[in-house]
Amino acid sequence: MHEQSIERTGAVKPLLQGRPSRSIWQTIRQKGSLYLFLIPTIIFLLIFMYYPAFTAVRLSFYQWDGFGPERWVGLRNFERLFTNSVMLSSINNMLILTIARILIVLTTPLLAAELVFHLMSDRWKYWYRVIFVIPLVIPDVVTYLLWQFIFNPSVGLANVLLNNLGLSFLSNEWLGSHRTVLLSLALVGFPWIAGINFLIYLAGLQNIPREVLDAAAVDGATGFRRFWLVDVKLIMGQIKLLLILSIIFSLQAFVLILIMTNGGPGYSSMVPGLLMYEAAFQDGRFGYACAIGTAIFVVIFVLTYINMRYIQPETEHSPS
Amino acid sequence: MRSKAFRHDLPLHVVLIILGIITFYPLIFTLFTSFKDNSQFYSTFWGPAWPLHWGNYADAWRQLYPVLINTVFVGLVSAFGTIFLASLSAYVFARHRFPGHDLLFYAIIALLMIPGVLTLIPLFLLVKDLGLLNTYWVLILPYIAGGQAFAIFVLRSFIASQPEEIFESARIDGANEFTIYQRIAMPMAKPILGTLAILALLGTWNDYIWPSVTLRNPELWTISLKLVSFSSQWASLQQYGPMFAGYVIASIPLLILFMFTMRLFIEGLASGAIKA
Numbered sequence: 397m398h399e400q401s402i403e404r405t406g407a408v409k410p411l412l413q414g415r416p417s418r419s420i421w422q423t424i425r426q427k428g429s430l431y432l433f434l435i436p437t438i439i440f441l442l443i444f445m446y447y448p449a450f451t452a453v454r455l456s457f458y459q460w461d462g463f464g465p466e467r468w469v470g471l472r473n474f475e476r477l478f479t480n481s482v483m484l485s486s487i488n489n490m491l492i493l494t495i496a497r498i499l500i501v502l503t504t505p506l507l508a509a510e511l512v513f514h515l516m517s518d519r520w521k522y523w524y525r526v527i528f529v530i531p532l533v534i535p536d537v538v539t540y541l542l543w544q545f546i547f548n549p550s551v552g553l554a555n556v557l558l559n560n561l562g563l564s565f566l567s568n569e570w571l572g573s574h575r576t577v578l579l580s581l582a583l584v585g586f587p588w589i590a591g592i593n594f595l596i597y598l599a600g601l602q603n604i605p606r607e608v609l610d611a612a613a614v615d616g617a618t619g620f621r622r623f624w625l626v627d628v629k630l631i632m633g634q635i636k637l638l639l640i641l642s643i644i645f646s647l648q649a650f651v652l653i654l655i656m657t658n659g660g661p662g663y664s665s666m667v668p669g670l671l672m673y674e675a676a677f678q679d680g681r682f683g684y685a686c687a688i689g690t691a692i693f694v695v696i697f698v699l700t701y702i703n704m705r706y707i708q709p710e711t712e713h714s715p716s
Numbered sequence: 717m718r719s720k721a722f723r724h725d726l727p728l729h730v731v732l733i734i735l736g737i738i739t740f741y742p743l744i745f746t747l748f749t750s751f752k753d754n755s756q757f758y759s760t761f762w763g764p765a766w767p768l769h770w771g772n773y774a775d776a777w778r779q780l781y782p783v784l785i786n787t788v789f790v791g792l793v794s795a796f797g798t799i800f801l802a803s804l805s806a807y808v809f810a811r812h813r814f815p816g817h818d819l820l821f822y823a824i825i826a827l828l829m830i831p832g833v834l835t836l837i838p839l840f841l842l843v844k845d846l847g848l849l850n851t852y853w854v855l856i857l858p859y860i861a862g863g864q865a866f867a868i869f870v871l872r873s874f875i876a877s878q879p880e881e882i883f884e885s886a887r888i889d890g891a892n893e894f895t896i897y898q899r900i901a902m903p904m905a906k907p908i909l910g911t912l913a914i915l916a917l918l919g920t921w922n923d924y925i926w927p928s929v930t931l932r933n934p935e936l937w938t939i940s941l942k943l944v945s946f947s948s949q950w951a952s953l954q955q956y957g958p959m960f961a962g963y964v965i966a967s968i969p970l971l972i973l974f975m976f977t978m979r980l981f982i983e984g985l986a987s988g989a990i991k992a
Contacts (some may be wrong), residue, residue, distance in 0.1 A: 420815050423814065423815055424814070424815050427812065427814040427815075429892075429893055430808045430812055430814050430893065431814070433804040433805060433807060433808045433893070433897070434804070434805050434808060434820060436801045436804065436805075437801045437802065437804065437805040437824065437864050437868070438820070440801060440857070440860055440861040440864060441824060441827065441861055441864055441865075443842075443861070444839065444842075444857060444858050444860075444861030444862070445827050445830065445835065445861050445862070445864075445865075446827075447838070447842065448834075448835040448838035448839040448842055449830050449834055449835055449838075451838035451841070451842070452834050452835060452837065452838045455837075455838065462841070504735075508732065508735055511728045511731055511732050512728075512732065514728060515725050515728055515729075516721040516724050516725055517721055517722075517725055520725065520729070524732060524736075525982070526978060526982075527736060528736075528739070529974075529981070529982055530740075530971070530974070531739060531740070531743065533918075533967070533970045533971055533973075533974045533981070534743065534967050534970070534971075535921055535922055535939065535940060535943075535966050535967060535970065536922045536924070536940070537922070537924055537939075537940040537943050537944060537966075538943065538963045538966055538967055541943065541944065541947045541963065542742055542743075542746060542963065543742075545951075545956075546742060551757075551956070553742070553745065556761060586738070587735055587738050587739060589735055589739055590739050595982070644831075648831050648832065648833045651924050651925055654924075654925075655924070655944055669833055672833065672836075672837070673836075673925070676836075676837045676840070677840075677929055682837060682841065685837050686837055686838065689833045689834045689835075689836065689837060690834065692831070692833050692834070693830070693831055693833065693834040696829075696831050697829060700829050
């Protein structure tokens with residue numbers, strides 16, 4: 397695909413094919429100045445991306461406090477991931493939050509995108525799109541702190557609302573209780589419409605060819621039947637993409653939890669990413685921390701591979 | 717015709733407006749509360765209250781404006797650096813073939829698969845060894861590096877789609893590569909450069925983890941980092957007015973940017989999803 401796009405626009409001169417006798421070194425000398433364009437990027441990436449990435453994998457086989465000598469421990473750091481009870485319960489929490497995220501991605505953003513898509517007025521379509529993008533511009537930290545306030549047991553919106561509605565028996569400690577903390581974290585952003593998910597669903601729906609929708613209408617597919625048999629089928633690519641993206645996001649997301657609960661109360665909202673952060677920056681166990689990071693990376697890598705190999709090709713679209 | 721469309725749309729509007737109100741009420745609540753003193757906060761919890769207490773904004777502004785300046789400075793420098801380096805690379809990848817072209821290109825694009833959690837700790841150890849802790853560079857340099865893969869990926873396909881004739885005629889006129897890059901490729905790529913700059917700025921604005929581990933000196937902090945301690949300080953005093961005024965202050969610059977660059981913003985966010 398890469399070569400094609402260059403050839404189509406004629407950027408490629410028949411450099412190598414035309415003059416087979418030319419040695420590769422001559423070509424490099426002739427094109428030498430081009431490499432100067434790449435050097436800054438390459439230096440930055442070697443220092444700040446490649447080197448740290450390799451160091452992370454290497455350090456995960458060592459025990460290291462950040463100062464003294466590194467001690468080779470083989471796979472011991474990784475064994476801990478499967479035996480340490482805090483780690484296991486943090487994996488469990490992560491899975492619960494990931495499942496919640498999946499359920500969310502599949503419901504309200506899709507519903508909202510459907511509703512906007514079916515509006516007859518194009519002007520309103522445009523405005524709803526703009527309106528539901530605005531919350532994305534609010535800084536992440538503001539959103540987290542705002543939701544932390546919403547769950548404040550004494551002055552937060554959640555409990556005040558429940559009390560005002562006469563439902564005070566439902567009011568709760570929210571983030572402060574191990575029974576409700578994961579539920580509360582999953583509720584952040586309710587009703588979860590404003591976001592990338594909505595935009596991608598809507599773009600997918602708007603890409604459905606007019607003829608397909610007309611044909612469906614002629615065949616009498618309306619309402620829920622049409623949604624299920626036509627729309628969902630045709631945006632399956634977007635649905636799969638968003639599923640993978642939200643799983644990948646959930647596996648490494650821990651800033652929300654760091655800010656809102658710091659993994660508490662106790663360890664009841666702890667996730668592996670936050671354990672990694674604590675292992676490194678509070679306990680100085682850099683080897684173990686890197687092992688956690690490496691393990692998360694491997695899982696993400698496999699998912700990304702599945703995504704690119706089996707899911708992305710169908711939804712290939714160029715960002716306009 | 718118009719009324720028929722309206723009748724068709726009405727039930728959809730009802731649901732969408734309800735969803736919109738639930739989505740936006742927390743933000744409206746933030747705005748209301750940012751103008752209240754404590755007694756207004758308790759007496760009129762849900763709605764606005766008069767008189768408006770602008771003093772809350774003065775209190776919050778005094779604490780936040782130094783970090784806002786830091787954030788804008790770091791954000792602009794990193795955005796410029798990211799785009800400058802990435803556009804140089806993207807230009808040669810898009811308009812030239814040379815030995816190692818594909819190898820280098822894929823070696824850069826492959827970095828899109830490296831998540832921040834993998835590099836966080838070794839990167840910290842690296843900048844510590846380089847003596848960069850507690851400087852602006854500790855943010856700027858990794859931000860520039862971290863932005864390369866995505867920016868090159870997007871820019872390359874954009875520059876590759878520019879018509880070859882213009883480049884050809886410039887070459888015939890004897891323009892050198894840098895001139896062609898600077899005078900032809902870049903001006904035509906302006907919209908996408910704008911989108912990438914906005915994404916880079918958003919990234920700096922939102923980053924919490926990296927500044928929190930690399931900046932001990934509060935004078936260098938960026939807005940996300942400062943806002944957390946700012947917030948817990950006012951919350952512990954149970955002074956919610958200034959706290960919410962701070963949230964508004966932290967959000968306003970991006971909202972203004974959004975209003976002026978709405979189209980770039982929406983495209984950027986949609987394409988940014990692929991990055992995340």
